[in-house]
Amino acid sequence: MLIERFELPDVVHFEPKKFGDHRGYFSEIFRKDWFSENIGDFDLIQENQSLSASSGTVRGLHFQTAPFAQGKLVRCLSGALVDVIVDIRRGSPAYGHWMAVELTAERGNQLWVPPGFAHGFCTIQPNTILCYKVTAYYSVENDKGMAWDDPAVGIEWPSVANPELLSAKDKVQPTLAELPPYFSYGAC
Numbered sequence: 001m002l003i004e005r006f007e008l009p010d011v012v013h014f015e016p017k018k019f020g021d022h023r024g025y026f027s028e029i030f031r032k033d034w035f036s037e038n039i040g041d042f043d044l045i046q047e048n049q050s051l052s053a054s055s056g057t058v059r060g061l062h063f064q065t066a067p068f069a070q071g072k073l074v075r076c077l078s079g080a081l082v083d084v085i086v087d088i089r090r091g092s093p094a095y096g097h098w099m100a101v102e103l104t105a106e107r108g109n110q111l112w113v114p115p116g117f118a119h120g121f122c123t124i125q126p127n128t129i130l131c132y133k134v135t136a137y138y139s140v141e142n143d144k145g146m147a148w149d150d151p152a153v154g155i156e157w158p159s160v161a162n163p164e165l166l167s168a169k170d171k172v173q174p175t176l177a178e179l180p181p182y183f184s185y186g187a188c
């Protein structure tokens with residue numbers, strides 16, 4: 001199985017094996033033992049799914065604060081998207097750094113987004129479905145965000161990104177510099 005780690009600590013990208021035959025394919029999407037050994041002993045207790053009808057839809061950048069900080073195991077069920085994360089853990093060697101990974105239904109690749117990261121994505125095909133397991137329940141009081149287009153972070157979004165498709169909430173998110181110190185490296 002392909003497994004990748006990055007300059008941003010604790011982030012893991014992997015692609016489960018597919019067993020193809022004349023009918024199509026079979027793939028083990030999640031195994032607790034593999035996840036615990038290669039990523040960590042997290043409890044994935046809620047699963048979310050979103051459909052974005054238009055290519056160029058940007059959702060994010062979002063995160064939940066303690067005690068509902070979320071790790072996210074993200075994959076694309078239909079279409080394709082560019083997943084973007086920003087390390088917002090004060091003290092991290094990669095604080096304020098971003099990275100992007102293309103997730104497609106075709107590949108079935110997955111991204112582990114640790115707690116302490118802001119997460120968002122831009123769809124690059126219509127009718128793209130994102131499906132992701134999280135390690136803490138939704139808490140509207142702890143549901144926070146940061147600006148997708150923060151010039152100090154400098155995310156290079158796909159050229160199809162369409163700001164008109166942003167949610168009202170995402171049009172007015174604070175910049176990284178305006179965020180309180182929600183997360184400390186090594187403590188979330």
Ligand SMILES: Cc1cn([C@H]2C[C@H](O)[C@@H](COP(=O)(O)OP(=O)(O)O[C@H]3O[C@H](C)C(=O)[C@H](O)[C@H]3O)O2)c(=O)[nH]c1=O
Nearest residue numbers: 048050059060062063072119120121137138139167169
């Ligand atoms: C996240 C969430 C939302 N909701 C409700 C709240 C709103 O009434 C509605 C849409 O929520 P929102 O506009 O925050 O959805 P997205 O813009 O897709 O946000 C999500 O997508 C980005 C990329 C993320 O990483 C977060 O997990 C999540 O914030 O669903 C729930 O009931 N439970 C939930 O867990």
